[in-house]
Amino acid sequence: MNPEYKLQQLLKSFGENEVVEFKEARHSYDFKKLGKYFSALSNEANLKGLNKAWLLFGVKDSRKVVGTRFRIQMKDLLSLKKEIADKTTNRLTFVDIYTVEHPIGRVILFEIPAAPQGLPIAWEGHYYGRDGESLGPLNLEEIERIRAQNRAYDWSAEICHGATVNELNEDAITLARREYATKHPKLSGEIESWDNATFLNKAKLTINGQVTRTAILLLGKPESSHWLNPGSATITWILKDRDGLERDYEHFSCPLLLSVEQVFHKIRNLKYRYMAEGTLFPEEVDQFDPFIIREALNNAIAHQDYELGGKISVVEFEDGRLCFSNPGSFIPGSVEHVIHSDAPESRYRNRFLTDAMVNLNMIDTIGSGIRKMFVIQKKRFFPLPEYLLDKCRVQVTITGRVIDVNYARKLAELPDLTLDDIMLLDRVQKRKPLTDEQAKYLKQQGLIEGRKPNFHISARVARHSDERAQYIRNRGFDDQHYKQLICEYIERFGTAKRADINRLLLDKLPDVLDEKQKNHKIKNLLQALKNEGLIEPKGKDWQMSKSNS
Template structure:
């Protein structure tokens, strides 16, 4: 198809979409914006299975050709390819730029190749995509979909050519046997009879005696880490003071089954003493529950993207925070999705490695690890884990102290609060934004006060403070009381319209109900009295039923 035919096909099409963009660009166009469109269109072409996408200058959104003078010098136009390549992933650039003379004016038809399989295209380090014709950041899920396009095999299951069982650490193999026995007690007698080759095959660490990347990563001698190049099996612990100044550090490499435990021991798990609060709080606890250290640490090992060549870091801050970070996107997409589904993920970045770590008692696949971290922190009245999912990394921050005393009191006084409500309260104490609906939900339950953005957690709870009036307003009365009020009103005045009943009851219903819920409750009360034969409706007027 000639450039002229291609242009006409685009003009005759349905208009702008994920892989077609029209711009007037009569004389100039911002170069940075052009680059963002290039990234977005290239990525979307890859996601849709198309060979290319099109950026067209000199055409309005309504398909009318208006012409463009953008880089009407041939040399300047051709230099655009290099300028774009200088700022994109792997110097990705236009397949071709066609200068088309249309009767209504000059049109530039820029053909953008789809992102290479497995490699999303970034512009100045950022990935862009499109929702319909709208430009925006490429979602983590879409980035992962592109990266997975060429993953016909699992990196962690790859065989390390030239490696033998002699490249594995005897101490690590011994520990692996103990952990595998702990995980599979019914096989204890058999495990003792297996030689190393049999054991490693059974534990799914090697494949038919061949040494895998997983085997080197978890059990390999430090000098055997070169088998994983260019991946870097490094776990770094860093201690920083309250000002963020580095005070100490240590690097840990293979075998990570052993050395992850060494990194765990570097973390100073000091005692935390609660402010005296009667019997609400325990007197003294460890700053960090062992589970909330091991879970993000082992998850980082299991789920990082080793092909990116980064490393795992564990930063310990002297202001009672731990920060775990590893390369790779968060495959589930959002933490909220993981918590609410509370189920195993359907896919893993390193399935062979993940299964081996399950067999060695390092992680589990029941999908409850993150949720358990949240519940553990909640039970200690500490802030919830905070996830930062951007720039191709997963970062988890654990706080080992009470951040907001009112938040801690709330959790102690209301142990039945749902995890969803606790997550919202945690956002309040961390000064994170909430939607109007979330704010309304928390206020209806009396959990927060103030106005956006100056929201704060309520300092008291009615049942604890003795504020019985507020408690009754939130709890309300039973339905029998409301039905009696309706009957007394109609009996005294002979009739009542719905507006009369609303004025009678609205301020008496629980404050935790929103307007729609109150309206529904009044309707249900009236219908209940009608079914009991106590009142009847004529048009829009309620009367006592005739005897």
């Protein structure tokens, strides 16, 4: 989002209403009143069917900009996220906080998420709302309107009238029993004595012996998928090359309990080689952590909007990316909210389905799966998961390789970086825009360099990093790493000139080498690759050796 453009939009609007509030707050503002406005604006956005509301500091009621010095330091401003979360229902807090340096003065834009469906938001235990521009208690009728949203129709709990247990796959039932026993070890002795009808009721797959859409989806035979119409139980795996061209594909259907494992094993999950001995990295890892693959896939199954008639897709790119997508809006509103709250969602689109998946050990109820995916990628020094929430579809992309060595270095050198800091650095390495305040903050921490919009992650070691990090900076990486970079470049572009390879490597070589020494080292690396039979000259260019292709 462009904060400057959003500010202009809000200033040109019809003024304050139930979901937009202007405050002068020239120097300070009462924290309790700020919390009340958060509750009121969040609840009103829900009641109006909107995704968000806005609170602006530094603007008069008349929409005239006057500027504000409220919490002038960005770190103090961002700390409001936690301070608000500590006193709201379900720890809901701002989606984001933006600052705009308007010609007249600084303006702060607080982006407030709508209250989740079924959950009115309280501040210090009290619900607030708006009547036009006035702040006051949320009336009982409005509280009940929001709460009633949680009693919405559940597609996954519907009975498939006429369907019997014979529609279910025996192998899937056997696996379901085993996973249920794993999830409920205290019942392992009893489970063996249950017949299928009893087990399916206990596992919340059937209702009083009647087959539900959830039972068909997870355990049904492929030919039983018609019971789900217009919903689809299809998962499509696609393999694409580096140019985005399709190389292979396969469709999977009911029973999804078995299909999840089939899709998991279809994904190649190649080995990724890090820099070798003497660096901060292990020698070799799988490109994708198994937890991340299963979490992303099972989340797509659990939260898909089946009434839209779409399918789940898993696209594997040869350049080291996995892309999962499913139809349906993202109910929590934003990934940032999920990361910061780190708590179970109050509402699920398919509650009956999610309860069954919990019982079959496919997903957990603690609500930390997405955050755990971020932490796993952080520990591997890989880019963070990237979510695209658009056009009633949820898409998450996982990258299984280092795309910016300086990003990986920073994570290795500074293990105490907060997840918020890492998310900002991840935006830099992916060439995504930063607000002025975000850029200022990262520069103050010595984490980025350059000028807007061409920021890059600093190659310098932070002052407080340890001697080992300084050693890595001076020593550089081992020759095998540089050779791998050269080969990857030539494989991707077909050929490479010496100038191309210089641009690729010069800023990555050890700081203790001068420019002449760096050029000499690159010459030796190319000669070594040639002697190893990996590359060969083609005129003044280099190409991969034909004998090695």
